[in-house]
Amino acid sequence: MSKIVFTLGGNRSGKSDFTQKYAESLEGVKTYIATAIPFDQEMKKRIEMHRVKRGKKWDKLIEEPYKLPFVVSDLIGKSDIVLIDCITIWLSNLLLKDENNISLIYQKIDELILNISNINYNLFIVSNEVGMGIVPENRLARIFRDISGVANQKLAEISDEFYIAFAGFPLRLK
Numbered sequence: 001m002s003k004i005v006f007t008l009g010g011n012r013s014g015k016s017d018f019t020q021k022y023a024e025s026l027e028g029v030k031t032y033i034a035t036a037i038p039f040d041q042e043m044k045k046r047i048e049m050h051r052v053k054r055g056k057k058w059d060k061l062i063e064e065p066y067k068l069p070f071v072v073s074d075l076i077g078k079s080d081i082v083l084i085d086c087i088t089i090w091l092s093n094l095l096l097k098d099e100n101n102i103s104l105i106y107q108k109i110d111e112l113i114l115n116i117s118n119i120n121y122n123l124f125i126v127s128n129e130v131g132m133g134i135v136p137e138n139r140l141a142r143i144f145r146d147i148s149g150v151a152n153q154k155l156a157e158i159s160d161e162f163y164i165a166f167a168g169f170p171l172r173l174k
Contacts, residue, residue: 004116005124006155009165016085016126017053018163018170023124024057028080031060033071035090050085065093069111072119079121087127087155088148095144102143109151113158127152129164 005022009015023030032054038044054061060079064071068090075082084090094105116123131149136142156162162174 002119002121002123003160004119004158005122005161005163006159007124007126007163007165007170008129008152008156009170010129010132013165014168014170015128015163015165016050017168018165019083019085019124019126020053023081023083023122026081026122028122029060029078030058030081031062031075031079031083032058033062033064033068033082033084035065035068035084035086035093036063037065037093065090066097069108069115072112072123073115076118076120081122081124082119083124083126085126087125087151088130091147091151092144095140095147099140099143102147105147106150109147109154112151113154116158125155125159127155 005019007015007019034047034050036043036047036050038047062071068084072082072084091105091109094108095102098104128148129152130145136145156174159174161172163170163172165171
């Protein structure tokens with residue numbers, strides 16, 4: 001029986017470490033989906049740090065910055081445990097690729113939710129909570145905050161388990 005585990009948290013909240021350890025505790029073929037694009041030296045270092053933390057416990061690594069709904073469907077029958085890290089990076093990739101087509105991003109979120117409803121593996125999803133601060137000053141940041149909030153709400157709703165991480169401590173909400 002498959003389950004969906006969704007972990008939300010702020011930057012450096014421990015959400016990725018918690019979710020990775022939880023997923024690694026299960027038996028089966030494990031696939032890690034990374035959504036980041038190494039667009040500068042700092043991001044390249046972050047990606048390398050994630051690679052080192054993953055170690056050799058993962059059977060497959062898929063680096064996909066845009067086509068996440070497709071990858072989720074494509075892994076049906078190929079993996080037992082899948083971890084997506086992270087939703088907000090995926091959303092920022094989509095937004096930066098075409099910030100004038102916001103409705104397409106909302107369609108991609110709905111496509112992801114629909115595809116998740118058809119999976120037969122344990123899915124672990126990591127995302128950032130970006131709406132707990134002040135209203136951003138610029139338009140693009142406000143759009144990103146709104147899109148992320150909608151995606152996080154939809155993912156929390158369909159999840160079997162929902163955690164929020166604060167300062168390295170995950171709190172189960174669902």
